[in-house]
Amino acid sequence: MWFDSWGDLLRVLAVGAAAYAVLVLVLRLSGKRTLAKLNAFDLVVTVALGSTLATILLSADVAWAEGVTAFVVLVLLQLLVSWSTSHVGPGRSVVTARPTTVVRDGVLDDAAMAKQRLTPAEVRQAVRSTGAGGLDQVARVVLETDGTLSVITASKLGDSTALEPEDR
Template sequence: MLTIFVRTIILYFALIAVMRLMGKRQLGEMQPYELAITLVVSDLACMPMSDPSIPFIYGILPMLALLITHVALTFVGQKSQRFRKLVNGKPIIVISEGNIDVKALGQTGLSVNDLMASLRAQGYFSLDQVEFAILETNGKISVLPAYSSGEVTCGDMNLPEKPVELPYTVIVEGRFMAENLSLLDSAPSEIEIANKLKEIGLEQKDVFILTITQSKIAVVQSYDGQMSSINF
């Protein structure tokens, strides 16, 4: 019992030392290979803690080997852009000039809902607020707003401000989301939406994403990147 207690304390400090030597990145900022090494190191530290029959050195040596591997990969990555791109990947533009790049989004493995959730987390609730969005190599999404941060507001000019409305996603990848449509007051029917789409030359299957606000203003993007605004 005492052996396990002592082992746990020693391995705990060894694990902390290894993690400190690997760098001070937060979990969400890690590259894929860094996350893999972190998970394996944690698992290796647990084995000698839970099983006294496993030699203590069997936990320390693999951790040191992984630390050396991490340092080597980081060093080579700093010297070689080609190697860094091979290991870390490269940033991918998922929204360009306000349009979702359907092909690029498919390459990332993200769904439209994942992308919209990431945008909302940064305070962008509508596609027309975003000029560019880039999926970084650490999995985070960087956003360039469609307007200047120094833009003059209604408050600056002592004018009444227009209420901000939450857009509801009603069509995603050609499929209706009836549960979201029901959240709108006096919501247009699916037939009304289909008719409006026909007016701009689109069928439901052609729509990549369509959002509607409570004031019945819709923003729609087709699979070919066409952006349109519809008033109901």
């Protein structure tokens, strides 16, 4: 249908504006980490917040108060998980994957790439995006916990303290 009623449009405007304002307030109160996308769990929460906002906007079956409650629950769970990953040793490994080195000293690690479902072409693309023309210029390529590839050229390796201890 192209148009149902003015009442439906007014509901979307009123509830949408109110839900958006509450979402911004909740996100400001919860801190920067809520939308940081540092790992897969952070991404899931971000997507869930967007989905919740869309549901509040478009479904007359969901009351504004229910949507606000959903925002608060998601953000509180995100805060709980992020607190536990930084304060409880085993908590981090449950939610966050470990970084994986896929290139070491210019050599592709085929086993690591296969385990992480990466192709050599994807790794080479990440290397090219840093301006390096060859793998011989690369000290490490690390698949980070958020799914990005970090490229450390040999000239930027430094003392390698930013790498995992077993990668030095």
